[in-house]
Amino acid sequence: MKFLKSITTTVICSAVLLSGCGTDSAKPAASISATPTPQATIAPAADNSLITAATEQYRKFAIEQCDLFIKSTTEFVNAIKSGDIEKAKELYAPSRMFYERIEPIAEALGDLDPNIDAREGDVSDDEWRGFHRLEKALWVDKTTKDQETFADQLLADAKLLRAKVETVEIDSTLLVTGAVELLNEVSSSKVTGEEERYSHTDLYDFAANVEGANKIFELLKPAIDQKDPSLATKIETQFKSLTEALAPYKKGDGYVLYTDLTPEQTKKLSQELDALAEPLSNIGKIVEG
Numbered sequence: 001m002k003f004l005k006s007i008t009t010t011v012i013c014s015a016v017l018l019s020g021c022g023t024d025s026a027k028p029a030a031s032i033s034a035t036p037t038p039q040a041t042i043a044p045a046a047d048n049s050l051i052t053a054a055t056e057q058y059r060k061f062a063i064e065q066c067d068l069f070i071k072s073t074t075e076f077v078n079a080i081k082s083g084d085i086e087k088a089k090e091l092y093a094p095s096r097m098f099y100e101r102i103e104p105i106a107e108a109l110g111d112l113d114p115n116i117d118a119r120e121g122d123v124s125d126d127e128w129r130g131f132h133r134l135e136k137a138l139w140v141d142k143t144t145k146d147q148e149t150f151a152d153q154l155l156a157d158a159k160l161l162r163a164k165v166e167t168v169e170i171d172s173t174l175l176v177t178g179a180v181e182l183l184n185e186v187s188s189s190k191v192t193g194e195e196e197r198y199s200h201t202d203l204y205d206f207a208a209n210v211e212g213a214n215k216i217f218e219l220l221k222p223a224i225d226q227k228d229p230s231l232a233t234k235i236e237t238q239f240k241s242l243t244e245a246l247a248p249y250k251k252g253d254g255y256v257l258y259t260d261l262t263p264e265q266t267k268k269l270s271q272e273l274d275a276l277a278e279p280l281s282n283i284g285k286i287v288e289g
Helices: 051-081 083-101 103-107 114-119 131-141 147-167 171-188 204-229 229-247 263-280 284-288
Strands: 009-012 034-036
Touching: 051 083, 051 147, 051 204, 083 103, 083 131, 083 171, 083 204, 103 114, 103 147, 103 171, 103 204, 114 131, 114 147, 131 147, 171 204, 171 263, 171 284, 204 229, 204 263, 204 284, 229 263, 229 284
Parallel strands: none
Antiparallel strands: 009 034
16 A cells, blocks of 8 residues: 555565564564666557557456445444454455455545555544554454444445546556556565554455456556567466465465464565566556557
């Protein structure tokens, strides 16, 4: 989750060094070293039928995810308002996955991303709302008391996101930068264990971000194949490798806690991210060059 007016395409360095996943949330997050690459000027490609088809299909995908997001968030909110802490905890991470897959859309819509996804300290306390405020109540305060207003706001924001997806401009720039930004999200906050600092359900977010980036790649793949089939093959291979690296941490329909991973396991995931980020960062100049 980043609150950026404009998204800078960033290549994730291979020098990601993690201090370990059992770190207490009060301690400093692991340091991530990233080397930015110059951002190429991206021209509109509305006349390109392959790009036009990709943007139309992405809107359809985003709407589908929003509908599922509302349904799951409604159940999560109802659990909070009924005082069922364990049920709310069970629904928290799965509900977030629908949002995390399409986060670039929310980031393009003003305050929706911080309203839904701000972490403690990202905004002033009197403006802090959304998932992570409820996360803290459930895992730290161990209560749902006085959380009804935040729960209702979260559901209202989910519904507003759904409404705005119908009309938000979706172009090749959003797709290209969105795919890379989703991986940067994983590198900057998920693979460090910083995103879900109270629940330690970071792997749900990790997987959803990767799935969202992969969906964008799949939609753009015909255009990439047209200009650089070798790049398309390399990206496809690296997505498969990263997905396979995540597979051992699946638990039922979800994932193990991030704190269950060893430093060696988190380092491996980080290396897989690096290997994918480098070729993925080149799709802009291929699709729109």
